[in-house]
Amino acid sequence: MDKSIWRFFDIPLFIGVVITAFFGVLMVYSATHTDPALSPLNMHIKQLTVGVGLGVILLFLMARLDYHFFEYVTFLIYVLCVGLLFLVRIIGQTTSGSTRWIDLGFTDIQPSEPAKLLIVIVLARFYATNEHRIQRFPVFATSMLVTAPAVILVFLQPDLGTTMVLIAIWFGMAWAGGANLVHLFGLIFIAIPIILLIWFAPDLTNGKVQIFSDYQYERFHSFWDPNYFDPSQRRNLEVSNKAVVGGGVLGQGYASGVQNTMNYLSIRHTDFIFSVIAEEFGFVGSIALLVLLALILTRILHIAQKSNDSYGRMICIGVFTMLFFQVFINVGMNLGLFPVTGIPLPLISNGNSAMWTMFISLGMVESVSMRHQRDTTWYYRSGAVAD
Numbered sequence: 001m002d003k004s005i006w007r008f009f010d011i012p013l014f015i016g017v018v019i020t021a022f023f024g025v026l027m028v029y030s031a032t033h034t035d036p037a038l039s040p041l042n043m044h045i046k047q048l049t050v051g052v053g054l055g056v057i058l059l060f061l062m063a064r065l066d067y068h069f070f071e072y073v074t075f076l077i078y079v080l081c082v083g084l085l086f087l088v089r090i091i092g093q094t095t096s097g098s099t100r101w102i103d104l105g106f107t108d109i110q111p112s113e114p115a116k117l118l119i120v121i122v123l124a125r126f127y128a129t130n131e132h133r134i135q136r137f138p139v140f141a142t143s144m145l146v147t148a149p150a151v152i153l154v155f156l157q158p159d160l161g162t163t164m165v166l167i168a169i170w171f172g173m174a175w176a177g178g179a180n181l182v183h184l185f186g187l188i189f190i191a192i193p194i195i196l197l198i199w200f201a202p203d204l205t206n207g208k209v210q211i212f213s214d215y216q217y218e219r220f221h222s223f224w225d226p227n228y229f230d231p232s233q234r235r236n237l238e239v240s241n242k243a244v245v246g247g248g249v250l251g252q253g254y255a256s257g258v259q260n261t262m263n264y265l266s267i268r269h270t271d272f273i274f275s276v277i278a279e280e281f282g283f284v285g286s287i288a289l290l291v292l293l294a295l296i297l298t299r300i301l302h303i304a305q306k307s308n309d310s311y312g313r314m315i316c317i318g319v320f321t322m323l324f325f326q327v328f329i330n331v332g333m334n335l336g337l338f339p340v341t342g343i344p345l346p347l348i349s350n351g352n353s354a355m356w357t358m359f360i361s362l363g364m365v366e367s368v369s370m371r372h373q374r375d376t377t378w379y380y381r382s383g384a385v386a387d
């Protein structure tokens with residue numbers, strides 16, 4: 001490999017990612033150290049070694065690998081993506097009513113997490129190959145059909161949060177790829193009444209037809225109805241709000257937040273970890289973290305802009321959309337702006353599958369950065385050919 005390409009390795013992006021990930025380790029410790037059930041598990045140690053440690057290695061390995069390799073195995077990647085999600089339905093572990101994990105013995109993996117990146121790779125190839133006719137409706141419809149199996153399989157787990165992320169990735173890449181806006185907004189116009197019809201199907205059919213799960217209905221009802229009959233469903237939203245407000249300007253101090261240390265806040269090491277950050281570091285600390293995440297997002301866009309081929313550019317757009325949407329929804333959820341959807345805060349929340357996926361994704365972005373001067377010519381209905 002030409003060592004000269006390492007001079008294009010985006011150091012600001014890497015530094016931002018590492019700082020954010022190590023801060024996440026500290027926050028996982030803070031969120032679990034007083035919990036009698038979670039503290040003995042040493043989640044912060046596992047996140048540091050297995051999550052972040054292995055993640056950094058995966059980032060460098062992915063950066064070293066020419067990202068164009070994946071365009072030649074796109075079909076295999078697509079089969080792997082759908083196959084893993086289908087395998088979950090056969091041998092997956094069921095927890096809290098959702099079947100999302102596969103037990104590997106030494107750890108559990110959540111196939112829906114790498115599925116996000118796999119869909120990015122598949123759609124990047126699709127949009128780059130069809131960039132000269134992206135405005136045509138058959139191309140637009142085909143991109144939806146390509147994404148649909150993964151979306152449906154994740155939804156059936158059920159995992160509404162990841163389903164939303166996959167749809168957001170498709171929408172963001174379609175928009176950036178140059179899809180006809182009439183098609184995009186026409187789809188939204190059609191989708192809204194269909195979603196409402198599916199949502200109210202139990203009421204319209206006397207309970208005979210129900211697509212969404214019971215817990216999904218409960219989460220949404222508890223969000224928009226303060227007098228919802230089951231107050232336990234709304235409790236975490238209220239405690240999260242208390243934690244954010246209680247943090248004030250400068251916070252209550254690391255590992256000293258009241259709602260956190262008194263174990264009032266549930267799932268605070270994953271979904272509600274931003275509330276712990278806001279409570280312990282206040283408004284200033286929360287803004288500092290968001291600025292750091294904004295730096296990462298800005299660097300991804302910068303690499304996309306300087307990329308010399310459509311495939312690399314679309315990979316960056318897909319990773320950007322995946323990261324931005326998850327941050328936007330998770331933070332909004334912690335602030336009480338959105339219902340609880342189970343979307344983690346990237347690079348911060350506990351979870352090895354999500355951590356590995358994000359590091360591998362950012363490694364691919366680094367690979368694009370390191371090879372942005374590669375001279376390629378894109379032919380109609382064909383891949384990149386080096387001149």
